[in-house]
Amino acid sequence: MNLELSPRQQRMIDLAAELAARFAPRVDADDRAGRFPSENYAELHQSGYLRLIIPAELGGAGASLYETVLIQERLAQGDGATAMAVNMTMHLIGRQRETRAWPAAIFEAICRDIADHGALINGAASEPELGSPSRGGMPATTAAPADGGWLVSGRKQFVSMAPVLRYFVTSVALPASAEWPQGASANAIVRAPADGLRLEDTWGDALGLRTSGSYDVFYDQVFVPDAWLVDRHAPGQAPAAGPPTASAWFALTMAAVYLGIGQAAIDAVCRYAHERVPSALGRPIATLPAIQRRVGEGQAPLGAARAALYTTAHDWAARPELREGMLPRIALAKYLCTNAAVAATDQALRIAGGFGLTRTLPLERLHRDARAGLTHPPNDDAALEQIGRAALEQWR
Missing domain, CATH: 1.20.140.10 (Butyryl-CoA Dehydrogenase, subunit A, domain 3)
Incomplete structure (x- = not known):
């Protein structure tokens, strides 16, 4: 398409094209081996690509949804699995930037970690019993009250970039309480490494996107501070950052x-x-x-x-x-x-x-x-x- 791109947008696309050219020569060998390319994510950070999605006031470029679409398509032309996986960070930060559904201090801490250290974040929602969370239903993964926070236990699957993730946004079921007589759902933001957090490579021989690191994640009473339990809502209610x-x-x-x-x-x-x-x-x-x-x-x-x-x-x-x-x-x-x-x-x-x-x-x-x-x-x-x-x- 003959797009009218601003100089800013052209620079973003040029960066995506440069990274795509770097990733492309090694993707076939990685795919054969089912190897997770950690070096790609280091380069995404070092090049400044991850900072594109971060708000300007927190050290990034504040890429719009339109700009993110432009660069993600170009990156995927070099390595689709890496582009799909890093997209989990891109879309999550992009929508949180628009909705500001999380506490400001939590969002700022995560954004600064991404901008300064190349931290990566992804949701962990799919479960063997639940299937796709987009179909509804309560997670089997639970969060039990503990002193100062919550203990998360359960299993998630299809968690892309798992080997290099810093933040696992883990959907959990909360027990009944005075505030939530029927129980509730929430997202527990688990920060890696953490005691009780274990990864299992169940993806290296998958049909497609073999290098995306879409592992299973196991939680055995992983502690999450209370402030990092976000998106709390009653069963059947949409969280604040819901559609559209x-x-x-x-x-x-x-x-x-x-x-x-x-x-x-x-x-x-x-x-x-x-x-x-x-x-x-x-x-x-x-x-x-x-x-x-x-x-x-x-x-x-x-x-x-x-x-x-x-x-x-x-x-x-x-x-x-x-x-x-x-x-x-x-x-x-x-x-x-x-x-x-x-x-x-x-x-x-x-x-x-x-x-x-x-x-x-x-x-x-x-x-x-x-x-x-x-x-x-x-x-x-x-x-x-x-x-x-x-x-x-x-x-x-």
Whole structure:
């Protein structure tokens, strides 16, 4: 897209492109080994990338949702797994910056830790019994009252960047009390390292995003000070940082990551098509109309999805008066981007033929990574229901 970028935005994208170029040469070897690339996160800090999302008054650039979408798509073109994982920090800090739902002292301490030391933060919500927290339900992980705070016990899964996380925002169930007769839910911000906190690598041989460090996390009476138990609310109530802000920051930045993965596949197969010169043809296969059509079939949905994503993210940042009614647009952008990535990587494999199934090209990895986008909320069925309800409402 021919975007009108400010000098600030261009510098942000240039930084993302520089990091993508650094990460890309090692991602295939890491993927084969199921190795977590800790050095990537050190470089994200050293380069100043992590500071982009931090409020200006706390040592960062205060990147808007639109700017975060721009840079996350570009970063993902080099290493989708790293971009997806670090996006957990980017979206969480971005939405907290807008909502200020956490106590000011807690938010400031975390932001300064990120800006000064490269600390990373992620939510820990999914559980074996609960499934996706986006579907509702109370966590099995509990927080029991203790002197000065709480003792957290339980298990979480799919916690990306777990090996280098400083803060685990852990969803917990609270016991019944005078204030909460039916019990309550909250997020316990666990600071690593901590006694009773244990990580288990259950992800290194996953289908996609093998280097994201999406481990299982075990809590055995991990102490959390009372001030660090945030987002307390009764069962069935939404916390203060609920939709649409939480949905916008998570869904749109994740959509950008998978859009970048899909674009990387088309870029890779275009390079291959120019280099592949079969002896029977005597010229690059890029000159064949059939190849051009297939590239078009992969690029077209990416272009349409990008337009929906960028306009939605831009409107969120530039026109806050529209935000309350934007959930269907957010769902649409996420649906289009993740499905476009899957379609693009599929077309890339079709173009490359047998070579696409080998490790000589990155296409099989990109195809696997793109599939993961379908698992992030809103899932396709929930997104389509939301889009459909909005369309039906217009005709009530």
